[in-house]
Amino acid sequence: MSLIEITEVRKSFGDNEVLKGIDLNVEPGEVIAIIGKSGSGKSTLLRCINGLETINAGSIQVAGAQLATDELHLKALRLKVGMIFQGFNLFPHKTAGQNVMLSQMVVKKTPKPQAEEMAKKMLDRVGLGHKFDAYPDQLSGGQQQRVAIARALAMQPVALLCDEITSALDPELVQEVLAVVKELASEGMTLLMVTHEMRFARDVCSRVVFMHLGRVHEIGPPGEVFGNPKTPELRQFLGQTH
Template structure:
């Protein structure tokens, strides 16, 4: 039984059909990289998975539970699917540890001492324990993104979505964030990443999904996909980014 199961997902913005029927099954512990040109619908797809965008047609199941529509409250959803954004979106008026503790305290009603313990654990995981009392403005982009990952992990989600998490970073800061994701992958975290880091997609992911014009155009294991693309669109895309 797949952990995430997406069936016939459609989404339009006005007259523009962005997703034209996506079917995808993702196993627990799988790392899936979603690649494609801008405008191919990959970010919209990701945002539908945690209902930041409401899709028009189709279903999303998470471990046998319906996730879309009104089936889950935002509170339940956040404990199933976490997301990290390109632009970090840390809360600037809160310290690192307060950023991480907020959702467990407010949404899960976790006792303060326990929330603090959880926060320290996840911050340790992303290597940000020593900056626990810093404010986001005092951190580099890479450090902020690592805190954002910790903040998502604090809700103990079953799946972590990453929406171009390294695109806003200076080149020398990309590595530290990718290392964190790689270690999460090794721990068995289910990851769905929209990414432009082809090397990372090739080295770390178990499966690569190439999206083109609102559909999954081609997918498969990274070695085969990158070396022997079946479709001219993918071949062209690979040639343009590598």
Template structure:
């Protein structure tokens, strides 16, 4: 049974068709790395799965439920599927702990004490238990991104979508964020990641999806895609990637 089933999904912005019929099934506990050039539709695909963008054709099922474009369904979906972005999107006037508590108390109506206990647990999980009372501007970019991960985890999602979550970070901070993701993968969390970190994709992903011009161009285990790319497009992409 797929946890996420994407079938013939199409998405256009005006006359520009960004997704041209995407098919992708994600099993529970899989780590899917999505690679490809800018503009190949990677981020748009994640945004469609999370309901941030509506689709123009095809269907998306999450845990067997059809993604429908009304508010009630979208709300339920976003509770199930967490999303972490390139920008950390933390509220600057709230401490790390309050940032992690907020969506629990507002969206899930969790009582404050319970939300705080969950926030402390998740901050601990990303190695920031000691930063509960720190404000975002007192944290490094890597720490802020880890708070954003803790915030997503506090909603107890069945899957996490990560959209280039290390690309806004200084190189020396990338490793600490990827270490958290590696840990989540080891715990069996279902992950879909748009990433430029090829080494990480090779080591952690169960499957790699190479997107090209709005389509899934190649898909398979990392050793196959990186070791034996079949199409000239992927060969070129990896050739540049390794330069």
């Protein structure tokens, strides 16, 4: 059984079918890059995996937790997968440390001292142990995104979903975030990332998924997908981005 099993998933917004039957299995420790044009459904797919979007057909399960619409199932699923957003979404009224502590204390009922210890450990892991008491608006975009990663890691998920996590960053800040992601990948964290960082995808990912018009159009190891694209759509897409 795979860690993440996505089976025949369909999703429509009104009359517009965005996902037209997606099948994807992810093994533990895999790093998957999802690439494709905007509107191809890649972000929607990611958002379906932790239940931020409901699906119209098919099934998704992560490490035994099944996607369903009730809060109990959703909570179980969301405890398995962490999510990092393009816009960081740190809580502005809480310090970096409190951002990392909140869900541990509220969702897992972790006592404060342990939550604090975990927060320190996770902030250290992303290189921001010294920013424990800083508020989000005192941090750069890259630092905010690293806090967001620490916040997701503190819940000890089995997989992380990264939705264009470097797209809102200034070019010089992209590398510090990618370095953290690379570190996680090397430690064996399962990652699904929607990204436009083709070089990163090529260097770090175990498989690349090219989405086109709501379908997995091409899938394979990065060497194959980037070196020898089989479909004209992928060739065209890669031609545009290189």
